[in-house]
Amino acid sequence: MNAEAQLDTRELSYAEAIREAMAIALAEDERVVLMGEDIGVYGGAFQVTGDLVERFGPDRVIDTPISELGGVGVAVGAALTGLRPIFEFQFSDFATLAMEQIVNQAAKLRFMLGGAVSVPVVMRFPAGSGTGAAAQHSQSLEAWFGHVPGLKVVQPATPEDAKGLLLGALDDPDPVMIFEHKILYKMRGQVPAGRYTTPIGKAAVRRSGGDITIVATSIMVHKALEAAETLAGAGIEAEVIDLRTVRPMDRETVLASVRKTGRLLCVYEGVKTLGIGAEVSAMVVESDAFDFLDAPVLRLGGAEAPIPYNPDLERAVVPQVEGIIEAATGLVRARV
Amino acid sequence: MPVEVIMPKVDMDMAAGTIATWHVAPGDRVEKGAPLFDIETDKAAMEVEAPADGVLHHPVPEGTEVPIGAPVAWLYAEGEAVGAPQGVEPRELVAEHGTEIPLAPATGGHVPEIVSDALVGGRTSETMAVENAAADTGHLPGPEDVFRRNLDALTASRGVESLAELAALAGLPNLGALAEPRFLPDVARALGVDTAALTDPTLAPRPRATPRARALARAASLDLRTVGGSGPRRRIQAADVEAATRARAQAPPPAARSPRDGALAVTRSLGGTGTPVVLLHGFASDATSWAPLEKVLNGAPLVRMELPGHGKSAPLDVDDFAGLAGLVRRTFVDLGLDRAHVVGHSLGGALALALADTRPRSVESVTLIAPAGLGPQINGEVLAGLCRAQRVESLAPWLRELVADDAQITEGYARAAMASRADPALRAAQQRLADALFPDGVQAFDLRAALSRLDLPARIIWGRRDKIIPWHHALSAQGDVALHLFDDLGHLPHIEAAEKVGNLLRRFL
Numbered sequence: 001m002n003a004e005a006q007l008d009t010r011e012l013s014y015a016e017a018i019r020e021a022m023a024i025a026l027a028e029d030e031r032v033v034l035m036g037e038d039i040g041v042y043g044g045a046f047q048v049t050g051d052l053v054e055r056f057g058p059d060r061v062i063d064t065p066i067s068e069l070g071g072v073g074v075a076v077g078a079a080l081t082g083l084r085p086i087f088e089f090q091f092s093d094f095a096t097l098a099m100e101q102i103v104n105q106a107a108k109l110r111f112m113l114g115g116a117v118s119v120p121v122v123m124r125f126p127a128g129s130g131t132g133a134a135a136q137h138s139q140s141l142e143a144w145f146g147h148v149p150g151l152k153v154v155q156p157a158t159p160e161d162a163k164g165l166l167l168g169a170l171d172d173p174d175p176v177m178i179f180e181h182k183i184l185y186k187m188r189g190q191v192p193a194g195r196y197t198t199p200i201g202k203a204a205v206r207r208s209g210g211d212i213t214i215v216a217t218s219i220m221v222h223k224a225l226e227a228a229e230t231l232a233g234a235g236i237e238a239e240v241i242d243l244r245t246v247r248p249m250d251r252e253t254v255l256a257s258v259r260k261t262g263r264l265l266c267v268y269e270g271v272k273t274l275g276i277g278a279e280v281s282a283m284v285v286e287s288d289a290f291d292f293l294d295a296p297v298l299r300l301g302g303a304e305a306p307i308p309y310n311p312d313l314e315r316a317v318v319p320q321v322e323g324i325i326e327a328a329t330g331l332v333r334a335r336v
Numbered sequence: 337m338p339v340e341v342i343m344p345k346v347d348m349d350m351a352a353g354t355i356a357t358w359h360v361a362p363g364d365r366v367e368k369g370a371p372l373f374d375i376e377t378d379k380a381a382m383e384v385e386a387p388a389d390g391v392l393h394h395p396v397p398e399g400t401e402v403p404i405g406a407p408v409a410w411l412y413a414e415g416e417a418v419g420a421p422q423g424v425e426p427r428e429l430v431a432e433h434g435t436e437i438p439l440a441p442a443t444g445g446h447v448p449e450i451v452s453d454a455l456v457g458g459r460t461s462e463t464m465a466v467e468n469a470a471a472d473t474g475h476l477p478g479p480e481d482v483f484r485r486n487l488d489a490l491t492a493s494r495g496v497e498s499l500a501e502l503a504a505l506a507g508l509p510n511l512g513a514l515a516e517p518r519f520l521p522d523v524a525r526a527l528g529v530d531t532a533a534l535t536d537p538t539l540a541p542r543p544r545a546t547p548r549a550r551a552l553a554r555a556a557s558l559d560l561r562t563v564g565g566s567g568p569r570r571r572i573q574a575a576d577v578e579a580a581t582r583a584r585a586q587a588p589p590p591a592a593r594s595p596r597d598g599a600l601a602v603t604r605s606l607g608g609t610g611t612p613v614v615l616l617h618g619f620a621s622d623a624t625s626w627a628p629l630e631k632v633l634n635g636a637p638l639v640r641m642e643l644p645g646h647g648k649s650a651p652l653d654v655d656d657f658a659g660l661a662g663l664v665r666r667t668f669v670d671l672g673l674d675r676a677h678v679v680g681h682s683l684g685g686a687l688a689l690a691l692a693d694t695r696p697r698s699v700e701s702v703t704l705i706a707p708a709g710l711g712p713q714i715n716g717e718v719l720a721g722l723c724r725a726q727r728v729e730s731l732a733p734w735l736r737e738l739v740a741d742d743a744q745i746t747e748g749y750a751r752a753a754m755a756s757r758a759d760p761a762l763r764a765a766q767q768r769l770a771d772a773l774f775p776d777g778v779q780a781f782d783l784r785a786a787l788s789r790l791d792l793p794a795r796i797i798w799g800r801r802d803k804i805i806p807w808h809h810a811l812s813a814q815g816d817v818a819l820h821l822f823d824d825l826g827h828l829p830h831i832e833a834a835e836k837v838g839n840l841l842r843r844f845l
Contacts, residue, residue: 262548262574294548294574295567334567334575 008193015185017159021166034061036088045090068097079121092125106175107150118173128181135306140270142179146247152176153246157221159189164198181219203250209237212263220267227324255289262294272301295331338410339388343402362531363521371662418517545572552577600667601648608637618682620722622647629830632838645765657781661690681705693786701793709783710809716777723767728754740801740826799825
């Protein structure tokens with residue numbers, strides 16, 4: 001955040017903060033266009049674009065046909081020709097339909113053309129479970145894209161970061177994928193007015209503590225913070241790191257914290273196996289911070305199952321506050 | 337039958353006590369009544385005496401909490417086979433951190449299997465020889481696999497090339513003797529560890545420990561095998577290492593000792609590098625007597641200890657030589673020195689020898705200047721005269737008896753000596769000490785056995801014109817003790833010829 005933006009903050013919802021970021025970009029930069037299914041008069045599947053089509057017109061806020069592959073293909077082409085498109089998916093699950101354009105085109109072209117071009121496209125993905133939308137509309141697929149060189153992957157956890165990371169993504173010359181948690185859209189928080197950017201590749205320490213490092217992403221940051229309050233009552237001070245960017249990962253913030261606490265718990269909603277926590281764990285044990293570990297590294301991730309429709313089961317397959325408290329306590333009390 | 341040493345009840349509402357310090361190393365002899373170990377309870381720290389004569393085995397590690405009445409060690413007769421004592425089942429004790437540690441190693445009788453993956457290349461045949469010997473002798477000092485694994489790992493970690501080299505270092509007759517219980521203390525000594533390090537299964541060669549615990553132990557030069565683990569499956573946590581490091585830094589806490597426990601006055605020279613030199617003065621003397629020698633020894637860090645009722649040490653009553661040696665040993669342990677050269681004069685020489693005998697791992701070399709303890713004769717008249725004298729005029733004649741050349745005892749020297757003995761309480765305390773140690777003008781203690789079993793660099797320096805203790809006592813020394821005899825010196829070579837004695841010492845420092 002830059003200095004002048006600190007002068008004025010108001011409370012906005014996460015969705016409003018994203019809309020404000022897009023409005024600023026549309027107003028400031030005529031190269032910016034919004035694309036996506038039902039983002040115009042309908043206002044977007046989660047009402048994030050809202051009234052932007054009325055304010056900036058259908059040439060800037062473009063409804064695309066019901067083809068993610070086609071829509072992202074147009075966005076990638078537009079980026080190559082000098083525009084700054086923001087493509088909204090209705091659900092992050094539908095990224096599967098646009099894989100060719102995201103992974104084989106957007107991520108690769110800069111490298112394949114020897115740096116002669118870049119693809120400054122921003123893609124927004126409503127992600128995560130908790131809405132009763134079941135297996136095909138509730139996934140957390142960010143780790144998939146974190147595996148692809150050429151892509152940047154961010155997961156804002158607060159309204160402030162939702163706006164700042166979107167504006168930061170527009171400043172980036174390469175494709176940036178923003179995974180927005182659907183449950184967070186209504187979350188309210190202080191958001192600075194005007195233009196500011198949140199740096200991509202920089203994690204945030206949301207709570208300081210000396211006993212255990214909890215690295216969390218997206219909505220899990222809030223669950224970890226809630227767990228940390230309970231843990232503090234039991235004399236355990238957890239340091240909660242909001243990773244914010246999955247790729248490139250903020251190595252130094254995580255390592256510095258682990259060197260301090262000697263214990264690491266990774267909490268993320270995506271499927272546990274081969275997920276973000278595996279990468280964070282490996283990054284730590286491959287580094288000098290290994291020598292500071294006083295307990296095994298633990299991961300809390302999504303169950304090895306599709307997200308169920310049944311609300312109780314839906315809750316059971318992703319990490320919850322109680323599970324975080326239990327895992328952290330076990331680590332600090334040397335039970336594992 | 338070994339004598340069981342139990343945790344005594346020293347205080348009404350005491351349920352358990354913590355072993356703070358052992359005054360006797362495993363495998364060392366202890367006499368009945370000599371200080372054996374210190375315990376700490378919630379309220380107090382106190383010393384426990386040996387209940388019988390014997391050789392100490394299987395002591396519970398320092399820092400362990402033991403319930404009242406539970407055994408903490410066994411005293412064996414000299415030469416008695418060491419195993420788990422008859423009728424005593426190996427049992428589990430609750431250690432301070434709440435995990436269990438087995439107390440006594442079980443006796444083994446069968447030929448152990450070879451664990452080839454625990455062996456470094458080329459060691460297998462050696463290990464087999466050890467095992468075969470073990471089969472012959474019937475038992476090993478602990479569970480065979482524990483002993484073998486610990487032996488192997490310790491040998492490797494101490495930079496000893498092979499088991500054969502270890503056997504040589506330990507002074508064993510052959511390789512197979514490594515597995516013989518009676519040589520266990522020798523093997524442990526050669527490795528620089530306690531015997532428990534070889535027999536205690538909890539002291540596994542590579543203990544389970546977290547990376548942080550390992551890093552902390554490395555930084556503190558702490559052997560993880562000496563640290564109890566509080567984590568799952570006894571994994572050593574950082575907190576365990578920190579506690580062990582703290583305990584080492586504080587142990588034994590000097591502030592916790594009452595004067596009755598008897599720390600002796602200690603002064604140290606400023607600066608200096610290298611292994612410290614501990615100086616023990618003689619009867620009716622004090623630390624200032626080292627001043628002439630110190631001028632020659634400049635550079636080495638010096639630690640001067642003063643005997644009870646001498647110099648700045650309180651006039652503690654001791655019953656006999658063992659009691660006095662215990663005070664010196666405890667003060668030495670409190671110094672926390674890893675290694676030290678020990679130099680003693682006369683009575684201090686006897687104490688230096690006793691210290692080297694009971695703390696061999698901490699003593700780099702021992703220098704005995706006109707030492708007591710190597711024969712019965714001593715000039716009781718001079719001792720009595722020194723104690724009696726209340727004026728310079730009555731002291732000077734006795735002082736002149738100490739040296740070969742009367743002229744060395746100037747009036748200034750005699751006046752200074754009398755000034756340091758002006759306190760009647762000090763003189764009375766010295767008289768009592770003389771009565772206890774030299775009754776009827778006879779040395780009531782004999783350290784010739786200690787001298788003969790000494791296995792570290794030792795030298796005796798004596799003047800042939802000594803009128804206090806006959807110099808020919810030196811001839812009781814074995815051939816590996818260096819003798820430096822001076823024709824023209826008396827009982828105070830380090831004062832009469834400080835430069836000569838200093839030059840001799842400097843060869844070893």
